[in-house]
Amino acid sequence: MPFPQGFLWGAATSSYQIEGAVDEGGRGESIWDRFVRVPGAIERGETGAVACDHFHRYRDDVDLMGELGLRAYRFSIAWPRVLPKGAGRRNEAGLDFYRRLVDRLLERDIVPVPTLYHWDLPQALQDRHGGWTGRETAERFGEYGALVFEALGDRVDRWITLNEPWVSAFHGYHTGAHAPGTRNLEAALRASHHLLLGHGRAVDAFRASGRGGEIGITLDLQVSDPATDTEADVEAARRSDGHTNRWFLDPVLRGSYPADMVAVHEDAGRAFDHVRPGDLATIAKPIDFLGMNYYFRRDVAAADNELGFTDVPPRAGEPTTEMGWPIRPDGLRDQLLRLKREYPPLPIYVTENGTSDTAEPGPDGRIEDAGRIDYLRDHFAAAEEAIRGGVDLRGYFVWSLMDNFEWALGYRPRFGLVHVDFATQERRPKASAAWYARVIGGNAIVD
Numbered sequence: 001m002p003f004p005q006g007f008l009w010g011a012a013t014s015s016y017q018i019e020g021a022v023d024e025g026g027r028g029e030s031i032w033d034r035f036v037r038v039p040g041a042i043e044r045g046e047t048g049a050v051a052c053d054h055f056h057r058y059r060d061d062v063d064l065m066g067e068l069g070l071r072a073y074r075f076s077i078a079w080p081r082v083l084p085k086g087a088g089r090r091n092e093a094g095l096d097f098y099r100r101l102v103d104r105l106l107e108r109d110i111v112p113v114p115t116l117y118h119w120d121l122p123q124a125l126q127d128r129h130g131g132w133t134g135r136e137t138a139e140r141f142g143e144y145g146a147l148v149f150e151a152l153g154d155r156v157d158r159w160i161t162l163n164e165p166w167v168s169a170f171h172g173y174h175t176g177a178h179a180p181g182t183r184n185l186e187a188a189l190r191a192s193h194h195l196l197l198g199h200g201r202a203v204d205a206f207r208a209s210g211r212g213g214e215i216g217i218t219l220d221l222q223v224s225d226p227a228t229d230t231e232a233d234v235e236a237a238r239r240s241d242g243h244t245n246r247w248f249l250d251p252v253l254r255g256s257y258p259a260d261m262v263a264v265h266e267d268a269g270r271a272f273d274h275v276r277p278g279d280l281a282t283i284a285k286p287i288d289f290l291g292m293n294y295y296f297r298r299d300v301a302a303a304d305n306e307l308g309f310t311d312v313p314p315r316a317g318e319p320t321t322e323m324g325w326p327i328r329p330d331g332l333r334d335q336l337l338r339l340k341r342e343y344p345p346l347p348i349y350v351t352e353n354g355t356s357d358t359a360e361p362g363p364d365g366r367i368e369d370a371g372r373i374d375y376l377r378d379h380f381a382a383a384e385e386a387i388r389g390g391v392d393l394r395g396y397f398v399w400s401l402m403d404n405f406e407w408a409l410g411y412r413p414r415f416g417l418v419h420v421d422f423a424t425q426e427r428r429p430k431a432s433a434a435w436y437a438r439v440i441g442g443n444a445i446v447d
């Protein structure tokens with residue numbers, strides 16, 4: 001039996017992508033509320049102001065999760081709903097929303113797995129401290145964590161600190177594709193350190209709370225393959241791995257930044273004075289599990305740019321998702337096996353994996369998303385191979401429960417198991433949802 005008993009099959013979402021109600025219930029402004037108003041930042045000028053209106057519809061949404069047979073639900077808590085200014089006055093109404101959501105999940109035997117930070121930083125912390133470029137934001141994150149553990153710790157026992165700090169740091173502060181839209185590699189490096197420090201502070205706060213349960217972090221991990229076997233491309237792939245994967249894995253799991261990447265940045269004269277004595281010990285505080293998000297493995301070539309590498313497009317004729325991402329399930333297996341080989345043993349959850357399409361209801365109202373079923377079947381099989389190879393995989397969360405606001409791409413990519421008509425807010429489970437319910441029911445991959 002490849003998937004162990006009690007394997008946590010679930011689905012994932014995040015606050016800004018589904019909640020809407022950005023001005024309701026005392027919520028403060030987030031950097032995404034601000035960023036979506038920048039002309040050209042988001043396709044078609046779309047925003048998450050309404051999104052899936054989940055803030056008002058969470059009861060029905062949880063019922064839907066029950067119908068799909070989900071064993072677990074990964075969602076995120078909007079920091080500005082809880083602390084409208086990021087610190088100081090707490091907003092009880094915001095905490096109440098998450099209490100009600102969690103209670104509804106528990107009534108249906110669905111394990112709640114909240115993430116403290118999935119990118120919607122309180123704008124006040126951006127204004128006051130430069131967001132994650134400021135060390136104070138890491139301190140405020142630790143305090144926010146302590147508050148949430150105290151408020152929800154009686155009913156939640158699995159926590160995730162950060163979602164994909166690589167994306168927060170490098171799309172937020174280097175490419176500028178995400179909020180707050182900064183374009184400066186040095187700023188991004190500082191942001192990455194403060195995100196990690198914030199993670200460590202939150203882990204400390206969790207242990208100090210005395211609540212039982214588990215805490216971990218979610219990293220987006222990908223395999224970087226050299227585009228050719230030239231020495232330059234092999235080195236480029238190593239750098240890509242260093243920049244995206246090891247930059248976060250090593251501090252959290254080994255207590256040090258990867259020396260080769262530190263050398264790359266130091267050689268280029270990038271400052272590291274933001275790393276203070278004791279920080280890495282905080283960042284490396286023991287965690288209980290690692291969350292891994294996986295979408296694709298990348299081909300990388302040497303390039304004459306700041307980082308010395310670039311991604312090359314998918315190979316000719318290769319299947320891709322609607323996002324243009326190559327479909328390469330073996331990367332999931334290989335990355336899981338690599339974690340087992342190279343890092344200290346730790347239970348792992350796949351906290352996101354899934355695919356986008358543009359499937360709409362047919363004349364009979366059904367949504368036939370065969371491509372998603374194939375994608376998930378192949379990735380589940382890759383996870384199964386990793387388990388056979390000895391990886392301690394404890395659960396798998398499909399991204400996403402329902403179609404939602406896909407950041408800079410707006411509502412075009414549809415990642416949901418459940419279709420959302422954004423004009424009416426009608427939810428309709430796709431064919432993949434029924435298929436996934438059968439997988440969950442049997443704890444095994446089905447045709």
Ligand code: FCB
Pocket residue numbers: 014017163164167220293352399406407415
């Ligand atoms: C991940 C994000 C998630 C969603 C998926 C498609 O990087 O964590 O919010 O955007 O990609």
